[in-house]
Amino acid sequence: MSKKLGSRRAPTESDVAKLAGVSQSAVSRAYTKGASIAQKTREKILQAAKELGYQPNLMARSLATNQSNIIALAISNLENPFYANVAQQLSSQLREIGKHILLFTSPSDDETDPMLERALSYQVDALIMTATMASPELALQCKKAGVPIVQINRGSKIAGVSTVWGENHRAGEVAAEHLLKTKHKKFAFVAGSKTSSTSQMRQDGFIEHLAKSGIKNVPIEYGEYSFSGAANAARKLLSTKNRPDAIFCASDYMAFSVLDVAKREFNLNVPNEVSIIGVDDVPEASHLAYDLTTFSQPAGALAKAAIEIVEKMNSESSRRAMHIEVEGQLIIRGSTKL
Amino acid sequence: MSKKLGSRRAPTESDVAKLAGVSQSAVSRAYTKGASIAQKTREKILQAAKELGYQPNLMARSLATNQSNIIALAISNLENPFYANVAQQLSSQLREIGKHILLFTSPSDDETDPMLERALSYQVDALIMTATMASPELALQCKKAGVPIVQINRGSKIAGVSTVWGENHRAGEVAAEHLLKTKHKKFAFVAGSKTSSTSQMRQDGFIEHLAKSGIKNVPIEYGEYSFSGAANAARKLLSTKNRPDAIFCASDYMAFSVLDVAKREFNLNVPNEVSIIGVDDVPEASHLAYDLTTFSQPAGALAKAAIEIVEKMNSESSRRAMHIEVEGQLIIRGSTKL
DNA sequence: TGCATTTTTGCATACGTATGCAAAAACTGA
DNA sequence: TCAGTTTTTGCATACGTATGCAAAAATGCA
Numbered sequence: 001m002s003k004k005l006g007s008r009r010a011p012t013e014s015d016v017a018k019l020a021g022v023s024q025s026a027v028s029r030a031y032t033k034g035a036s037i038a039q040k041t042r043e044k045i046l047q048a049a050k051e052l053g054y055q056p057n058l059m060a061r062s063l064a065t066n067q068s069n070i071i072a073l074a075i076s077n078l079e080n081p082f083y084a085n086v087a088q089q090l091s092s093q094l095r096e097i098g099k100h101i102l103l104f105t106s107p108s109d110d111e112t113d114p115m116l117e118r119a120l121s122y123q124v125d126a127l128i129m130t131a132t133m134a135s136p137e138l139a140l141q142c143k144k145a146g147v148p149i150v151q152i153n154r155g156s157k158i159a160g161v162s163t164v165w166g167e168n169h170r171a172g173e174v175a176a177e178h179l180l181k182t183k184h185k186k187f188a189f190v191a192g193s194k195t196s197s198t199s200q201m202r203q204d205g206f207i208e209h210l211a212k213s214g215i216k217n218v219p220i221e222y223g224e225y226s227f228s229g230a231a232n233a234a235r236k237l238l239s240t241k242n243r244p245d246a247i248f249c250a251s252d253y254m255a256f257s258v259l260d261v262a263k264r265e266f267n268l269n270v271p272n273e274v275s276i277i278g279v280d281d282v283p284e285a286s287h288l289a290y291d292l293t294t295f296s297q298p299a300g301a302l303a304k305a306a307i308e309i310v311e312k313m314n315s316e317s318s319r320r321a322m323h324i325e326v327e328g329q330l331i332i333r334g335s336t337k338l
Numbered sequence: 339m340s341k342k343l344g345s346r347r348a349p350t351e352s353d354v355a356k357l358a359g360v361s362q363s364a365v366s367r368a369y370t371k372g373a374s375i376a377q378k379t380r381e382k383i384l385q386a387a388k389e390l391g392y393q394p395n396l397m398a399r400s401l402a403t404n405q406s407n408i409i410a411l412a413i414s415n416l417e418n419p420f421y422a423n424v425a426q427q428l429s430s431q432l433r434e435i436g437k438h439i440l441l442f443t444s445p446s447d448d449e450t451d452p453m454l455e456r457a458l459s460y461q462v463d464a465l466i467m468t469a470t471m472a473s474p475e476l477a478l479q480c481k482k483a484g485v486p487i488v489q490i491n492r493g494s495k496i497a498g499v500s501t502v503w504g505e506n507h508r509a510g511e512v513a514a515e516h517l518l519k520t521k522h523k524k525f526a527f528v529a530g531s532k533t534s535s536t537s538q539m540r541q542d543g544f545i546e547h548l549a550k551s552g553i554k555n556v557p558i559e560y561g562e563y564s565f566s567g568a569a570n571a572a573r574k575l576l577s578t579k580n581r582p583d584a585i586f587c588a589s590d591y592m593a594f595s596v597l598d599v600a601k602r603e604f605n606l607n608v609p610n611e612v613s614i615i616g617v618d619d620v621p622e623a624s625h626l627a628y629d630l631t632t633f634s635q636p637a638g639a640l641a642k643a644a645i646e647i648v649e650k651m652n653s654e655s656s657r658r659a660m661h662i663e664v665e666g667q668l669i670i671r672g673s674t675k676l
Numbered sequence: 677t678g679c680a681t682t683t684t685t686g687c688a689t690a691c692g693t694a695t696g697c698a699a700a701a702a703c704t705g706a
Numbered sequence: 707t708c709a710g711t712t713t714t715t716g717c718a719t720a721c722g723t724a725t726g727c728a729a730a731a732a733t734g735c736a
Contacts, residue, residue, distance in 0.1 A: 010483050012722055023686045028723055038684055058459040059400040060722035063691050078426040079621055088416040091443040103439040105429040121396040145348050260626035283417055288598035289627045350692055361716045366694055376714055398692035401721050
């Protein structure tokens, strides 16, 4: 019947100003930390604002200040609990400093997503990427726009891209060391994807450490970081005549799949017939169904480091990329024999 | 050394206009679907834009049009794979229509989050909530601002709040029916939280259907939708002298925990000594470690329904809340005996 | 009290895009 | 070719907030 029933536009600073009997700029200053405004005036304004239910229009603010308090998060796969966990951590840590996440999920791992350039349209303060890689063009655009890029858990050869990661090389070493110490003989590795530097480093640490003890020709299969891919890798590894008694997986998520296959399809006793180690220590790893030995990669610490970088680069409008390595440790559970 | 090395501001429509030899408004029209502009002019403009690497400033656009193409997603717990899945679905479906998600994670389930009011500051086009409830005040604010609220998988008694959910009551009925048909005798229910209408409906369906067969006094424990909460619930249920041989859980996530406890702590054979049914059919439910019988609640369909509502309400600037129920089905796996 | 200093205030304008309106240009048909 | 019609264009202004600058008010000090 009526045209815009009740949808009067939201109150603005001018409305508040009128009610409080001051100018619009005064209202603006009342909300700006450290602005020059008398205490009494501010109170009067906040009172008026409350009365009207005023909420600042962050789009307008962003336009004026050229920063949005929005951070773009590119994530490939929320189903992988590790990344879900990182997202959760980022979100809750960012909310404490008044920033929010604009979510970009990309269809597949490890590909560069053209959609990401649109993120820049939102004037985001930074771009945090997990398990996706920045394309050189994107990096260039971001550089031009002064938007820092931080990659969590992926390396980058592109200058100007910051990185945060766990102790990947050491994860491999420590896994190898522990498996050697516990008298395993035949080793195998389930890698992520061929292009993943993270997976590569874990692999290097593992293989190199084994080599020191004279162990060569460790079989490697690619699980592509997916559940089904890892299952296939496990099937290949476990059906060879020379079946491994120790499998190191480049991620917990894949390790779960390998565990499933070993136990249910091959009827193997874990850990007595085959031990399995993952990397990440996602919450599920401690669930009794998996009870997975794993090298931890704490999502909270990764998130914290990424945010630190973003804040620093934004406040100093610095262009120099930063790199932070976050410590992990081996968590011994029931999927490896003693 | 120099002040703002290379951080020239991003090109604007005016820059493009100058290069293309047209007015700023022409550039704007070149990007506006259905605007009045000659084909040749548009091409000239797009060419110039490409040359400059121009990206529209969505903040400015939002300010002018009063809509942002951003949808706020409030989610309590990304660790619960069901919600991670819903988020993933929403994100990928929204990207197809050029919209994006601003993520709000709240610390705890089922609480209303004061931070959410800030979402309105971003001029979001809609607010989608999963496993969190809109407070009446928030609903009022949204109504004033013309921002539709859609709750996924939670009921709401607040007028004007739309809802999307699975067949909760039927889930309980079907679970009860299947357990009866397969000769179970002693039943139990692991509920979510006391305030969750979803849990309540599943419970009602379950209890009522059992009552029809003369089964009364079904024990109920609250798992609070958390892994540890469900573990405690399972411990209580399984340590009674009259131990149940069939447990229905209000979510897969809790069912996993119950499975863990039954198998590892009580050394029970699942399904021969106790059968377990969940609700959701998250991807993990099909993993061999759990192999969980469950009543499905398809995340993709829920997301689709939610988006449908948002689009409809926005295009018609309608105020009438909508309610959609999405069909599910019982997926029989190895956690229930035949 | 009067002058110098500091604090607070309002004015004016900028941020980048969208759009109503009128002017200009491009068509149409005879 | 010309008048009438339609399409395309530019001008001007609006959206809501931030901020440099100068005016005004408040404060300090003698």
